[in-house]
Amino acid sequence: MRLSTPSGLPTVDHGQSAFPQVAPSGVSTSGEAALNAPLLDVRGLSVSFAGTKVVHGIDFCIAAGEKIALVGESGSGKTVSALSLLRLVANADISGQAMFQGRDLLSMPERDLRAMRGRDIAMIFQEPMTALNPLMTIGDQIAEVVTLKMGLPKAKSAQAAIDLLADTGIPEPLRRARAFPHQLSGGQRQRAMIAMALACQPKLLLADEPTTALDVSLRGQILDLLADLQRRNGMAVLMITHDLNLVHRFADRVVVMERGHVVEQGATQALFDHPQHPYTQRLMASKPERDMLVPSPAGASALVVMAADKVRVAYPTSLPGLKGWFRHGEYVAVKGVDFKLASGQTLGIMGESGSGKSTLALAALGLLPFQGNLSLMGSRWSSNSLQNRALRRQVQVVFQDPFSSLSPRMTVESIVAEGLGVHEPDLSAAQRRARVLAALRDVGLGGESGADAESLLSRYPHEFSGGQRQRLAIARALIISPKLLVLDEPTSALDVTVQKQILQLLQKLQREHGLSYLLITHDVAVIAAMAHTMLVMKDGVVVESGEVASVLSNPTHNYTRALLCAAG
Amino acid sequence: MNAPVAPVSLSPSRRAWLRFKRNRLGYWSLVAFCVLVAFSLGAELISNDRPLLVRYQGQTYFPMVTDYSEKTFGGDFDTATDYLDPFIRERLSQDGNWALFAPNPYGPKTLNYFAKAPNPSPPTGDNWLGTDDRGRDLLAQLIYGFRVSVLFALALTFTGTLLGIVTGAIQGFFGGKTDLAFQRFIEIWGSMPELYLLIIFSAVFAPSLALLLILLSLFGWMGLSDYVRAEFLRNRQLDYVRAARSLGVSNWHIITRHLLPNSMTPVVTFLPFRMSGAILALTSLDFLGLGVPPGTPSLGELLSQGKNNIDAWWISLSTFAVLVITLLLLTFMGDALRDALDPRKVDQ
Numbered sequence: 001m002r003l004s005t006p007s008g009l010p011t012v013d014h015g016q017s018a019f020p021q022v023a024p025s026g027v028s029t030s031g032e033a034a035l036n037a038p039l040l041d042v043r044g045l046s047v048s049f050a051g052t053k054v055v056h057g058i059d060f061c062i063a064a065g066e067k068i069a070l071v072g073e074s075g076s077g078k079t080v081s082a083l084s085l086l087r088l089v090a091n092a093d094i095s096g097q098a099m100f101q102g103r104d105l106l107s108m109p110e111r112d113l114r115a116m117r118g119r120d121i122a123m124i125f126q127e128p129m130t131a132l133n134p135l136m137t138i139g140d141q142i143a144e145v146v147t148l149k150m151g152l153p154k155a156k157s158a159q160a161a162i163d164l165l166a167d168t169g170i171p172e173p174l175r176r177a178r179a180f181p182h183q184l185s186g187g188q189r190q191r192a193m194i195a196m197a198l199a200c201q202p203k204l205l206l207a208d209e210p211t212t213a214l215d216v217s218l219r220g221q222i223l224d225l226l227a228d229l230q231r232r233n234g235m236a237v238l239m240i241t242h243d244l245n246l247v248h249r250f251a252d253r254v255v256v257m258e259r260g261h262v263v264e265q266g267a268t269q270a271l272f273d274h275p276q277h278p279y280t281q282r283l284m285a286s287k288p289e290r291d292m293l294v295p296s297p298a299g300a301s302a303l304v305v306m307a308a309d310k311v312r313v314a315y316p317t318s319l320p321g322l323k324g325w326f327r328h329g330e331y332v333a334v335k336g337v338d339f340k341l342a343s344g345q346t347l348g349i350m351g352e353s354g355s356g357k358s359t360l361a362l363a364a365l366g367l368l369p370f371q372g373n374l375s376l377m378g379s380r381w382s383s384n385s386l387q388n389r390a391l392r393r394q395v396q397v398v399f400q401d402p403f404s405s406l407s408p409r410m411t412v413e414s415i416v417a418e419g420l421g422v423h424e425p426d427l428s429a430a431q432r433r434a435r436v437l438a439a440l441r442d443v444g445l446g447g448e449s450g451a452d453a454e455s456l457l458s459r460y461p462h463e464f465s466g467g468q469r470q471r472l473a474i475a476r477a478l479i480i481s482p483k484l485l486v487l488d489e490p491t492s493a494l495d496v497t498v499q500k501q502i503l504q505l506l507q508k509l510q511r512e513h514g515l516s517y518l519l520i521t522h523d524v525a526v527i528a529a530m531a532h533t534m535l536v537m538k539d540g541v542v543v544e545s546g547e548v549a550s551v552l553s554n555p556t557h558n559y560t561r562a563l564l565c566a567a568g
Numbered sequence: 569m570n571a572p573v574a575p576v577s578l579s580p581s582r583r584a585w586l587r588f589k590r591n592r593l594g595y596w597s598l599v600a601f602c603v604l605v606a607f608s609l610g611a612e613l614i615s616n617d618r619p620l621l622v623r624y625q626g627q628t629y630f631p632m633v634t635d636y637s638e639k640t641f642g643g644d645f646d647t648a649t650d651y652l653d654p655f656i657r658e659r660l661s662q663d664g665n666w667a668l669f670a671p672n673p674y675g676p677k678t679l680n681y682f683a684k685a686p687n688p689s690p691p692t693g694d695n696w697l698g699t700d701d702r703g704r705d706l707l708a709q710l711i712y713g714f715r716v717s718v719l720f721a722l723a724l725t726f727t728g729t730l731l732g733i734v735t736g737a738i739q740g741f742f743g744g745k746t747d748l749a750f751q752r753f754i755e756i757w758g759s760m761p762e763l764y765l766l767i768i769f770s771a772v773f774a775p776s777l778a779l780l781l782i783l784l785s786l787f788g789w790m791g792l793s794d795y796v797r798a799e800f801l802r803n804r805q806l807d808y809v810r811a812a813r814s815l816g817v818s819n820w821h822i823i824t825r826h827l828l829p830n831s832m833t834p835v836v837t838f839l840p841f842r843m844s845g846a847i848l849a850l851t852s853l854d855f856l857g858l859g860v861p862p863g864t865p866s867l868g869e870l871l872s873q874g875k876n877n878i879d880a881w882w883i884s885l886s887t888f889a890v891l892v893i894t895l896l897l898l899t900f901m902g903d904a905l906r907d908a909l910d911p912r913k914v915d916q
Contacts, residue, residue: 365814385816392816405807409580409829418825419815460579476811 037102039064039236040085040204045096045106047077047084047260055081056260057096062236064203067227069251069268070240071283073495074466077260078240082206086117100204119149122197126209128189132181138165138192139177142199149200164195169225187218191225198229205230207239211246215352216522217566219243223250242496244283245567248272256280286496288503288529303343305484305516306364306395309373310336313356313363333359335540336372341484341533346510346517348531348548350524350563356540357520361488364518365397377483393423396477400489402469406461412472413457416440419480433457439475444505467498471505478509486518491526503529524567528552536560587908594904597897604894608715612670615708617678618651619667622660652682672696674705676712676865688873688880698882700873706883710890712865717894720777721846727785728842729835732792733828739793740800740831741823747797754790762787766858775861784849792838799831833909840902844895851891867891 038061047055055077062068072078084094085105098105100121105113117123125131133141142161146152152160158177165173168191181189190210197205207226211219223246230237239250247254248268255265256279264277275281312335316328334356341347351357363370366381366388374380377394396419399405406415416436420427427435437453440446445468446453461469470490477485490506491499503526509515519530527534527548534551536544536559544557555561578586589595607614612632622629624641631651638649642659649656652673660667674680674695680703683689687703697706735754739747766783773779803809804827812822847867853859854868867887874884 362810365810367810367813385818389816392814395814397811397814399807399811401807405811407808407826407830410825411579414825418812418817421821422816422818462580473811476815480815 038062039066039100040238041097041099042085043097043099045081045084045098046094047080047089048093049091054260055084058257058260058262060255060262060265062204062238065230065234065236067230067237067250067252068239069247069254070238070257071242071244071247071254072257073242073283073497075259076257078257079208081257082208082238082240085206086121086123087113088123118145118197118202119200120202121204121206122200122202123206123208124190124193124197124210127213128186128193129181129213131193132189134181137178137180138184142177142192142196145196145199160199161195164199165192167198167229168192168195170195186214187222190214190218190222194222194225194229198233198235201233201235203235205235205237207237209241210239212241212243216524217352217562219246220249220566226250244286244496256283282497286500288500288525290529291504291507304340305343305377306339306341306518307373307375308337308339308364309375310338311360311363311370311372311374312336313359313368313370333540334363334370337535337537337540337542339535339542339545341516341518343483343516344510344514345532346519346530348519348521348527348534349537350521350527350534351537352522352563354539355537357537358488360537361397361486361518361520365395365486366391389422393480394482395484395486396480396482397486397488398470398473398477398490401493402466402473403493405473406469408461410460411457412436412440412459412461415461415472416475416479419476423480435479436475439479440472442478442509443471443475445471445475465498466494467502470494470498470502474505474509478513481513482515484516484518486520488520489522490519492521492523499526506530524552524564536563584908588904591904591907593900594907597900597904601894601897601901604714604897605718608711608718611711611715614670615672615674615676615705615711616670617673617675619660619669619673621668622665623667624660624665626664652678652680654682672705672707672711674708676704676708677863678705678708679703680705688877688883690880691882697886698880700870700883701877701880706870706886709865709870710867710886713867713870713887714890714894716777716860716865717847717850717867718843720781720850721843723781724784724788724846724849725839725842727781728788728846729792729839731785731789733796733835735789736793736796737800737823737828737831740797741804741819741827743801743804754793757787758790760787766853770858775859777860777864780850780853780859784846788842788846792835792842795834795838796831799834800827803827803830837902837906837909840898840905844898844902847891847894847898 040062042061043059044057045055045059046053046057058077058081060068060070070078070082080089080092083089084092085098087094087106087110094106096106100116103112105116105121132138136144139158139161142164143154143157146157146160146164147154150157162173162177165177170176170188170191176184176188176192181192184192190213194210205226210226211222214222226237226239227250229235239246241247251268253265254268254271256263256271256277258279264271264275264280271280272284275284312332314330314332317331318324319327319329337360339347349357349360359368362368364374364376376391379391381388381391413433413436416439417432420432420435436457437446440453440456446456461472464472474485487506491502494502506517507530510517517530519527521527531548534545534548535542536551536557538559544551544555544560551560552564555564613620616632618631620630620632622631622641629636629640631649635648637646638644638656639646641649641656643649643656651657651660651667651669659665680689680695680699683692683694683699683703685692687699688701689695689699689703691698695705695707697710699705700709735750739750766780769779769783804822809822809826812826817825850859850866851868851871854866855872856868857872859868860866867890870883870887871891874880874887877883
């Protein structure tokens with residue numbers, strides 16, 4: 001049933017695809033299945049771990065050549081559902097039926113399923129660095145799949161690997177085939193993963209968050225590549241994602257999951273226009289909203305909380321060879337950045353990974369040595385920690401990952417009260433507790449009226465959800481009433497509906513306390529909702545800056561335009 | 569916001585304890601070990617050549633705490649009473665006199681001059697596990713030897729762990745040049761021939777448990793120090809430490825409140841294994857004759873007696889049994905502890 005081998009066809013250099021054109025309706029089946037029967041028909045799929053059900057009997061089907069998105073927030077069971085189709089989930093009890101070309105994937109012998117994996121149903125993963133073997137070249141890894149699954153001789157499969165790589169649009173495929181995974185960029189690695197998954201022209205591709213680990217500007221490219229290959233190969237794609245932008249751009253049909261149930265499914269446009277289920281509606285309405293005070297027109301006369309003048313941050317790096325014994329190299333992460341942040345306002349710093357934005361945040365917090373001038377309410381960071389202590393009271397921080405930003409062995413009370421111990425050591429235990437309770441209520445913890453805040457005091461971080469943890473981190477920062485809060489990707493580890501709540505909370509706190517925010521993010525939507533002024537950083541340099549409205553509507557720099565375009 | 573799900577709040581260490589308890593083997597090993605240690609701490613009440621209490625001619629005596637001369641009980645000499653002497657025994661059992669002996673009426677150093685069989689004597693009604701080649705009761709030696717081993721192991725584990733934590737914390741927290749210098753020092757220190765030093769020192773100084781403890785501690789902290797260092801290096805760049813720094817928390821507080829509690833997993837996991845390692849170390853040194861001073865009850869010395877008197881099977885067999893049971897209990901505890909502290913294990 002193999003139509004042909006990739007190596008038997010002209011390569012992409014001759015203007016043609018290595019993949020044979022297969023019309024969706026022409027997908028051959030093992031025989032008796034009707035032509036218009038779905039390629040994959042999942043009925044009553046349930047998955048449980050050690051007696052706990054995480055997927056509760058879901059139904060969905062995929063037609064040949066269809067692009068389907070499985071959407072849901074973390075914990076909705078979307079990845080587990082997809083992985084359990086190939087029975088790749090360890091220690092799970094799977095029940096139900098998944099008919100693929102007339103055979104049930106869930107009950108067929110392991111041997112047969114193993115033969116189908118990769119050949120008929122392929123998979124690509126979120127993080128290509130961990131999905132590729134670091135000790136084998138890209139070409140060898142792809143060739144191995146071709147040899148194993150299609151029985152080609154070694155020499156031919158090596159050539160097939162190069163053709164496959166070329167097909168995914170990697171420049172210089174011959175050279176890349178000899179490269180090891182760490183020598184490729186993130187986008188190239190994901191392309192190599194795709195080449196490997198498509199090596200046997202599968203009829204169904206399971207793509208688990210294929211773009212989440214990539215920078216915004218790469219996401220669109222990978223998505224276009226997937227769509228292009230899908231069209232040429234006529235395969236069906238099941239894309240697992242939480243990113244509604246991607247869904248809108250890519251999918252024909254959407255299946256929405258919440259807590260192990262399919263709550264809604266339908267054609268993409270119809271679902272986006274008229275979401276029926278309340279959860280889908282909430283998901284669709286999760287775009288961050290702007291809810292801020294209009295800054296006073298005399299912005300220039302407002303008090304400047306933080307001013308940076310040619311701030312430069314460099315890390316020592318080790319040099320290779322004997323040279324490295326005597327001196328260090330230097331990696332400059334931030335190359336001379338200027339900005340001014342007025343009281344009560346938000347300065348957004350946008351950039352992709354490696355742009356130096358988080359390094360800048362650490363420098364602003366006085367946690368990294370830097371060159372240049374950085375004044376905070378007129379004072380500067382010094383090398384004396386006692387002098388710095390007064391300044392630390394003015395500037396606080398909220399980090400990205402709510403799971404690593406709270407010490408797992410401290411109670412809520414001791415976490416939130418930590419700053420008081422440093423800056424107001426004279427408080428009595430009762431006063432301290434009152435301040436902690438006030439801070440918890442301030443960030444919306446402890447029920448509607450804040451009456452339950454007391455019951456939270458002796459709890460530990462592991463009992464809280466991501467959004468609640470982020471609120472705790474904000475409470476810890478706010479309890480000593482700082483003037484400036486550095487927000488380092490405050491919502492990028494959170495689900496979209498939670499992200500919206502946290503951003504609303506931050507905007508409310510800014511209005512009530514007159515806080516200034518230094519907001520670091522890669523997300524255009526967050527900047528658009530939160531910031532008054534913004535910087536765009538690339539490779540440690542500010543490429544564009546100005547009022548948010550004008551930068552977002554009239555980007556002047558190409559890089560800004562690319563970012564905005566990629567974000568949709 | 570929804571209220572947190574868990575009805576009762578449990579600290580991470582409390583949850584680890586519950587997981588530990590769920591491992592039946594490990595939990596009961598801990599119970600059995602604690603019972604054994606408790607009994608051996610009261611060894612004087614179980615195995616003693618002096619009676620616990622004596623009633624003699626209307627007066628009460630406490631031979632366990634006070635020395636009484638033989639004349640007190642009608643003897644001829646002004647020396648400390650040998651309560652196993654048949655003559656004294658007889659005096660003590662006459663009209664209205666009585667003596668309450670420990671269940672095993674021998675101390676670790678008591679020579680049974682009145683044994684019915686030649687030394688080493690096989691198990692008899694008097695010496696339940698027999699005697700060694702000097703006529704000392706084997707059961708008493710095992711009880712006291714176990715106590716010495718466990719106490720020594722506890723002390724060695726404590727000092728070694730303390731040294732390991734302190735040095736590991738210093739390296740991991742300050743990093744950079746401090747770390748580099750310390751690592752080189754550890755490499756040099758770790759390549760010293762430990763056994764030769766022990767032999768030399770035991771020739772120079774009078775052998776004693778304290779000397780052994782110091783010498784073994786000096787060389788026993790390096791492995792743990794590496795683990796603590798690695799935990800500190802990992803934890804110090806986590807966001808909660810950065811947040812604490814940006815709050816202006818002092819280094820000392822960051823170490824004690826944030827880093828130490830979160831770096832204790834390898835330390836706690838290794839505790840039982842360090843204990844069994846320490847017991848083994850003491851036993852092997854005693855076996856080689858480099859360990860405790862002569863006369864101290866010691867499992868290693870008993871083993872070497874067993875080797876020298878191969879036909880006295882009761883010596884080697886019972887000592888071997890005590891060692892195996894002790895080490896097994898510790899290993900079972902260690903396995904359970906390792907499972908309980910495994911971050912990948914979730915609560916059911």
